[in-house]
Amino acid sequence: MSRIAVMGSGAWGTAIAISLARRGGHTITLWSYAKDVAATMRERRENAAFLRGFEIPDEIGIFDDPAEALEGAEIVVSVTPSQFVRSSYEQFVPHLHDGQLLVSATKGIEDATYLRMTEVIGAVLAASGRRLPCGVLSGPSFAQEVAAGAPTAVTIASADAELATRVQRDFSSNTLRLYTNDDVVGVELGGSLKNVIAIAAGIAAGLGLGFNSNAALITRGIAEITRLAVACGGRRETLAGLSGLGDLVLTCTGSLSRNRSVGMGLGQGRKLEAILTGLEGRVAEGVRTTSAALGLARRHAVEMPIAEQMEEILTRGKAPERAIQELMLRPGRDE
Numbered sequence: 001m002s003r004i005a006v007m008g009s010g011a012w013g014t015a016i017a018i019s020l021a022r023r024g025g026h027t028i029t030l031w032s033y034a035k036d037v038a039a040t041m042r043e044r045r046e047n048a049a050f051l052r053g054f055e056i057p058d059e060i061g062i063f064d065d066p067a068e069a070l071e072g073a074e075i076v077v078s079v080t081p082s083q084f085v086r087s088s089y090e091q092f093v094p095h096l097h098d099g100q101l102l103v104s105a106t107k108g109i110e111d112a113t114y115l116r117m118t119e120v121i122g123a124v125l126a127a128s129g130r131r132l133p134c135g136v137l138s139g140p141s142f143a144q145e146v147a148a149g150a151p152t153a154v155t156i157a158s159a160d161a162e163l164a165t166r167v168q169r170d171f172s173s174n175t176l177r178l179y180t181n182d183d184v185v186g187v188e189l190g191g192s193l194k195n196v197i198a199i200a201a202g203i204a205a206g207l208g209l210g211f212n213s214n215a216a217l218i219t220r221g222i223a224e225i226t227r228l229a230v231a232c233g234g235r236r237e238t239l240a241g242l243s244g245l246g247d248l249v250l251t252c253t254g255s256l257s258r259n260r261s262v263g264m265g266l267g268q269g270r271k272l273e274a275i276l277t278g279l280e281g282r283v284a285e286g287v288r289t290t291s292a293a294l295g296l297a298r299r300h301a302v303e304m305p306i307a308e309q310m311e312e313i314l315t316r317g318k319a320p321e322r323a324i325q326e327l328m329l330r331p332g333r334d335e
Contacts, residue, residue: 002170003027005069007092008079009037009062011050011143011282012105016077018147021057023173029061031069033080033088038064050282054147070095075103075170077137078121081283082108082192085117089124096125101163102134103156107191108285109292114299116188133160135167136184138191139242140250142257146176153177155243157187179242186234190225190244193293194251195259195286196307197221201252202260203313203320206267213324217306218252224304228293231300259286266313267320290314305330 002025006017009032017030032038041047045056056062063069070076070092080088085106096102104117115123118134125131135158146152156171156178158164164180172178181187197217204213225248226239238244251257262284265275276287290310297304309327312318 001025001027002074002166003029003072004075004077004170005029005031005073006077006079007031007066007069007088008106009033009041009047009050010079010081011047012141012146013077013079014047014051014054014056015143015147016079016105017060018054018056019149019173019176020171021060022149022175023171026170027061028059029063029069029073030056031063031066033064033084035064038062049280051143051147054144066091067095073100075101075167077103077105078117079105082106082110082117082285083288085120086110086124089121093124093128093130096130096132098132100132101160101166102132103137103163103167104134104188105137107138107195108289109189109192109296111288111292112295114292114296116185116192118184118188133158133163135160135163136188136191137167137171137178138187138247140246142250142254144256149175151175151177153179153242153246155179155181155187155241157181157184157243159184181238181241181243183235183238185232186229186238187243189229189232189234190239191247192285192289193225193228193307194221194244194248195284196290196293196310197225197248198251198257198259199263199266199284199286199290199310199314200306202257202263202265203267204263204324205260206264207320207324208267209324214252218248221252221306222248224306228297228300228302228304231302232296258282258284262287272314286310287314 106117139154156167168178309323
């Protein structure tokens with residue numbers, strides 16, 4: 001039995017907590033930044049804001065105080081949006097202790113610094129004079145399906161083999177299967193960058209361009225992701241696995257994908273601001289990740305034409321039709 005703190009009560013954090021409770025054998029806490037959300041979840045045993053329709057088991061303790069949520073935790077899973085990871089860990093640090101294992105389940109790249117989430121966590125810990133092992137949980141996994149108990153396979157990656165093995169053992173169940181990996185860079189970038197390509201796939205769908213276009217975007221998208229991941233120290237074979245191609249296919253084709261939905265709205269002529277407002281507080285990480293991914297790509301002199309066109313659409317209002325046309329008219333090259 002382990003005491004596990006899930007820090008972040010969005011759809012994915014809540015789904016992870018529900019999955020752990022279904023597995024049984026653990027003491028689980030779920031932390032929400034918003035006091036009103038935490039109070040509502042405690043009262044109704046449902047996350048009506050982000051994961052409506054799924055009962056939160058009574059054995060999951062729900063807190064808005066990080067000190068209470070983290071008390072005695074052996075494994076800490078952070079599931080906050082990427083732009084809040086740094087500030088969240090600055091809150092968490094005073095309540096962390098030696099011997100804890102940290103797991104990042106956030107998919108994104110930090111603005112301006114272009115750091116991966118485990119790097120952000122490491123930087124906050126280092127600034128406080130602390131060092132704890134950290135891993136990343138990623139892979140093709142819609143929160144609603146994990147909460148419903150649909151069979152799902154994901155990856156836990158860490159340079160610390162004991163952490164990966166412990167998380168694999170404690171999180172695995174008859175509905176959730178975990179594979180271990182030591183390529184943190186590849187797993188983390190695969191999970192982050194696929195959201196950018198998913199926006200492009202959504203745009204193609206919104207424009208009614210058909211299955212050929214979608215297949216082309218997925219295939220060339222994984223090429224872009226792999227180029228950058230390898231340049232940053234990841235392994236090519238990692239991007240052919242669950243946290244690369246697997247996650248990309250799911251996010252580019254699944255109707256539950258928020259990033260694909262954003263792209264579809266853009267392809268249908270809707271304005272980005274209105275689309276994001278319609279998400280009602282839910283996060284489409286690809287919108288923020290696009291510019292950070294390109295900053296990281298420029299730092300490593302890596303070409304990412306799909307991401308470049310997405311930035312033009314998202315930040316400069318470029319017409320989606322024109323962006324797709326420019327991708328098609330790029331000079332020919334070997335595959």
